[in-house]
Amino acid sequence: MSDHFTLRFQPGTTERLKRRARTAGAAPRRLAARYVEEGIRHDDHPLIHFVDGETGRRAALLGTGLDVWEVIATVRDNDDDSLVAADYLHVPTGLVEAAVTYYGEFRAEIDEEIALNEAESERGLAAWQKGRQALRR
Amino acid sequence: MRALLDAQLSHEIGHLLRVRGLDVDAVTTRDDIADNAPDARIMDIAAGEDRAVITNNVKDLRPIAARRLQRGQGHGGLILVPSTRPRTKAASTALADEIETVMRANPGGLAGTERWL
Numbered sequence: 039m040s041d042h043f044t045l046r047f048q049p050g051t052t053e054r055l056k057r058r059a060r061t062a063g064a065a066p067r068r069l070a071a072r073y074v075e076e077g078i079r080h081d082d083h084p085l086i087h088f089v090d091g092e093t094g095r096r097a098a099l100l101g102t103g104l105d106v107w108e109v110i111a112t113v114r115d116n117d118d119d120s121l122v123a124a125d126y127l128h129v130p131t132g133l134v135e136a137a138v139t140y141y142g143e144f145r146a147e148i149d150e151e152i153a154l155n156e157a158e159s160e161r162g163l164a165a166w167q168k169g170r171q172a173l174r175r
Numbered sequence: 176m177r178a179l180l181d182a183q184l185s186h187e188i189g190h191l192l193r194v195r196g197l198d199v200d201a202v203t204t205r206d207d208i209a210d211n212a213p214d215a216r217i218m219d220i221a222a223g224e225d226r227a228v229i230t231n232n233v234k235d236l237r238p239i240a241a242r243r244l245q246r247g248q249g250h251g252g253l254i255l256v257p258s259t260r261p262r263t264k265a266a267s268t269a270l271a272d273e274i275e276t277v278m279r280a281n282p283g284g285l286a287g288t289e290r291w292l
Binding site for chain 2: 102103125127
């Protein structure tokens with residue numbers, strides 16, 4: 039259940055919000071709520087920002103082309119060793135640790151993205167192989 | 176054929192392939208690709224250079240590729256690395272071997288198609 043919260047914007051902010059909402063194809067209130075949520079998360083985790091993706095908004099690591107879920111999946115592949123994962127990804131260890139810290143707070147969201155990628159990977163590969171096999175018959 | 180390695184795969188893999196004479200760029204080492212370039216932009220750049228994108232980000236890249244085909248834009252192809260493949264240094268040479276096999280088997284490129292490793 040969501041909380042209700044009333045606030046007063048400075049002049050012009052509402053118009054700018056509506057303009058951005060039209061561009062994003064979102065309701066202004068929903069977009070405002072997203073800005074607040076992501077703003078707080080970014081303040082708490084300054085090396086994390088948020089980007090649009092095919093599967094919705096996602097947390098990403100500033101200064102890299104990496105999503106947090108991609109970093110965490112790589113850390114997992116490297117026996118949960120941030121140092122080794124950073125070496126593999128060629129990014130500073132501090133960035134990987136920032137992703138791990140964010141993961142600690144929003145684990146369910148990141149795990150969901152990893153699981154979605156695994157499911158899409160499994161489904162896509164199986165379908166592709168099935169098509170190839172069908173042609174050989 | 177030409178390829179572009181996505182950010183979540185070590186650019187060491189690209190180096191291994193270039194040493195073998197293959198034309199492989201890495202998103203992370205290209206000065207002209209912004210660090211925060213969205214996936215759609217990566218696909219756009221790759222398509223413009225007739226490069227297949229080598230990626231583990233199946234959930235985001237495949238829908239973009241499909242949409243490009245629907246719009247008649249085409250794309251440079253996808254070489255998809257399943258999630259079951261470990262993203263580790265120890266596994267990089269084996270991954271490079273498989274990518275090399277795909278690239279040599281498709282000298283004309285993979286435009287508009289995908290291959291899974």
